[in-house]
Amino acid sequence: MEIKPDPSTTPATATAGMIPQPGERNYPEDRWGRRAWELLEKIRRRAPLVQCITNFVSMDLMANVLLASGASPAMLHSLQEISDFTPGVDALCINIGTLSEDWLPSMRAAAAAAAEAGRPWVLDPVAVSASDYRMEACIGLLELRPAAIRGNASEILGLVSSSRFRENKGADSSHESSDAVEAAKSLAQSTGAVVAVSGAIDYITDGRMVVAVRNGAAMLQKITATGCAVTALIAAFIAVEPSGALEAVACALSVFGIAAELGVEAARGPASLRMHLIDSLYGLNEDALLSRVSIFSHA
Numbered sequence: 001m002e003i004k005p006d007p008s009t010t011p012a013t014a015t016a017g018m019i020p021q022p023g024e025r026n027y028p029e030d031r032w033g034r035r036a037w038e039l040l041e042k043i044r045r046r047a048p049l050v051q052c053i054t055n056f057v058s059m060d061l062m063a064n065v066l067l068a069s070g071a072s073p074a075m076l077h078s079l080q081e082i083s084d085f086t087p088g089v090d091a092l093c094i095n096i097g098t099l100s101e102d103w104l105p106s107m108r109a110a111a112a113a114a115a116e117a118g119r120p121w122v123l124d125p126v127a128v129s130a131s132d133y134r135m136e137a138c139i140g141l142l143e144l145r146p147a148a149i150r151g152n153a154s155e156i157l158g159l160v161s162s163s164r165f166r167e168n169k170g171a172d173s174s175h176e177s178s179d180a181v182e183a184a185k186s187l188a189q190s191t192g193a194v195v196a197v198s199g200a201i202d203y204i205t206d207g208r209m210v211v212a213v214r215n216g217a218a219m220l221q222k223i224t225a226t227g228c229a230v231t232a233l234i235a236a237f238i239a240v241e242p243s244g245a246l247e248a249v250a251c252a253l254s255v256f257g258i259a260a261e262l263g264v265e266a267a268r269g270p271a272s273l274r275m276h277l278i279d280s281l282y283g284l285n286e287d288a289l290l291s292r293v294s295i296f297s298h299a
């Protein structure tokens, strides 16, 4: 389904959470919402198998977020298993958070096997600017044609410039997501991937069009690996919509953000938000989703 922007929609007709900001246009009424619901329902119906080769910190949250969405996670990373397993998955998520020389060959082999079998794969370039080793690993992985790349602003800026940052904060961002929109466009153009920059506003681009997602909760930054988990959710959404990666990525980020917004209402801090985030994603219904989706095309 193609979603066409409706420039006539004004803040006066939008619902409270959906007021477009300067430079943003809304789509007609709740079409993004219906799209996000349709894709979430597809995940719940089909339970796509998502292989994750990810860091030790994120494994638990990532697998639980996938399960809560309706997808089926498999945290396999042995090089010996890739040729048997990866060609049969619905999508693959590769995350370099705790990269080591033992795992990089598995990541390369899995990305190549997925690409060869026509399965979409997504890359999370965690702390790519922390070392030359990480940067070179990511640049090599980009040659294996990810369908999508999701990182925070510092990661996307670092990847595009292939540079290490003096103000390096490791896995956390030291930039705003809006600082990295042009970098994301250029990365999308050079790789052919849909690129998402997460932050207070998430920006998603195919190199031409930019979509902004304004769902989420600032407290997510106080739970480790929420970025890693949303990258895996992106893989699940692309698994059920491989030919519409831009829409799939935007919908995944919005759905995750909505689960966080609902979770925050019941949480007392990061630890309970982690639990309520998973519960809210699991129980997310059509009404809650439609009333909260906040996705805009960004001029």
Ligand SMILES: Nc1ncnc2c1ncn2[C@@H]1O[C@H](COP(=O)(O)OP(=O)(O)OP(=O)(O)O)[C@@H](O)[C@H]1O
Residues within 6 Å of the ligand: 126, 151, 152, 153, 171, 172, 173, 198, 199, 200, 201, 202, 215, 216, 217, 218, 219, 220, 221, 223, 224, 225, 226, 227, 228, 229, 230, 253, 256, 257
């Ligand atoms: N200030 C904010 N307000 C609302 N949502 C936010 C904010 N910052 C981040 N998020 C949301 O938190 C999630 C994680 O994004 P973030 O940019 O923190 O990832 P990350 O830095 O890669 O995290 P990690 O490396 O810990 O996995 C995304 O869904 C994003 O939309």
Ligand SMILES: Cc1ncsc1CCO
Residues within 6 Å of the ligand: 055, 057, 058, 097, 098, 126, 171, 224, 225, 227, 228
């Ligand atoms: C904290 C941390 N360090 C390496 S990976 C990771 C999880 C968040 O990306």
Ligand SMILES: [Mg+2]
Residues within 6 Å of the ligand: 124, 126, 127, 151, 152, 171, 227, 228
């Ligand atoms: Mg991250």
